[in-house]
Amino acid sequence: MAIDYDKLMNWKFDPVEQEYTSKDSILYALGVGLSADPLDMDQLRFTYEEDQLALPTMAVVLAYPGFFLKDPQFGVDWVKVLHGEQGIEIHKTLPASGHVIGENRFTEIIDKGEGRGALLYSERKVFEKSSGDLLATLTSTTFARGDGGFGGPAREAPKPHDLPDRAPDSIVETATLPQAALIYRLSGDFNPLHADPRVAKSAGFEKPILHGLASLGVAGHAVLKDACGYNPDRFKSFKLRFTSPVYPGETIVTEIWKDGEDVSFRCRVKERDVVVLNNGYARVA
CATH class of the missing domain: 3.10.129.10 (Hotdog Thioesterase)
Known part of the structure; x- marks a missing residue:
């Protein structure tokens, strides 16, 4: 195949x-x-x-x-x-x-x-x-991961957004609920990896993991709060790279750098000190 x-x-x-x-x-x-x-x-x-x-x-x-x-x-x-x-x-x-x-x-x-x-x-x-x-x-x-070498175009992928080389301007901590994945899946992603412990173990995880897009939502909330004053009209664009899974119940720490309309960010899990979302960029009005 x-x-x-x-x-x-x-x-x-x-x-x-x-x-x-x-x-x-x-x-x-x-x-x-x-x-x-x-x-x-x-x-x-x-x-x-x-x-x-x-x-x-x-x-x-x-x-x-x-x-x-x-x-x-x-x-x-x-x-x-x-x-x-x-x-x-x-x-x-x-x-x-x-x-x-x-x-x-x-x-x-x-x-x-x-x-x-x-x-x-x-x-x-x-x-x-x-x-x-x-x-x-x-x-x-x-x-x-399993599909390289099929004979398609081979070029370098676009480089991700570089984070500023300074301490973050602000930090937002968000504790996730142990049942967060069971709530988030009701928005449309019913992959059993996020609900069934047996499926999670067969995939190599100790328990069900939080949806990547749920972690993205946590980061988006942090930027909306810290850089937009909770005004959705100011939230114009948002992009990031997924780097590691989050387990429901963990605390997501969003580090934010603000340079005018340009906002950079990354997220780490407090309990394991692991970067889970990286190279984040948002544009705000």
């Missing part, structure tokens, strides 16, 4: 249509840890229906096409794929409820060589159905 480069690059995805409600936005916000202090009025704007706001990072769960790489016709060894990087570009502030359409495509596939895997770059554009306005563009890098 080998990656079918031409098929992937020319694949026409069916549009994904989704109607989401205020309840879905609240559930997403709770899944990434908001309102651990239920008296925090800034966070309550995202977890209570009165004058409700949507978290910008919720764009990652809108019009999600599902785990299409599992389809054998693509030739991807799906058991060995990892989510390497994720980017979010917000074009219009997300409403707390809405009807959206997602359009997906592959933008590039890099062959790193035999035994070194392949990088699959994909893009999702999320449109508001009623107006046709583009709400968000999502970019994702998938590392297919």
Whole structure:
């Protein structure tokens, strides 16, 4: 089995249509840890229906096409794929409820060589159905560990964002709940790796791990709080690299550097002193 480069690059995805409600936005916000202090009025704007706001990072769960790489016709060894990087570009502030359409495509596939895997770059554009306005563009890098040497283009991957060479300007600590993954999966990612201890052990983990996109949501909350004053209108773009898993119940420490509109960040787990999200960059208004 080998990656079918031409098929992937020319694949026409069916549009994904989704109607989401205020309840879905609240559930997403709770899944990434908001309102651990239920008296925090800034966070309550995202977890209570009165004058409700949507978290910008919720764009990652809108019009999600599902785990299409599992389809054998693509030739991807799906058991060995990892989510390497994720980017979010917000074009219009997300409403707390809405009807959206997602359009997906592959933008590039890099062959790193035999035994070194392949990088699959994909893009999702999320449109508001009623107006046709583009709400968000999502970019994702998938590392297919078992698929190098298929004969595709071999070039260097784009370099990640460099963090400033100074102490962070601020630090935000967020304790995750032991049941965080069980809550977050209700936003659409039902991979049993995040729920079933037996599946987690078979994959080499001591217990179920937190979704990478849930960790991303924690980092997004930290940037929204520290650099945007909880104003979603100021949150314009966000990207990062996944470097290590988080276990539900651990504390995520987000280190933030602010240089005008440019915000750099990384996240480490306090209990193990392991960097779990790296090379983070956000642009704020």
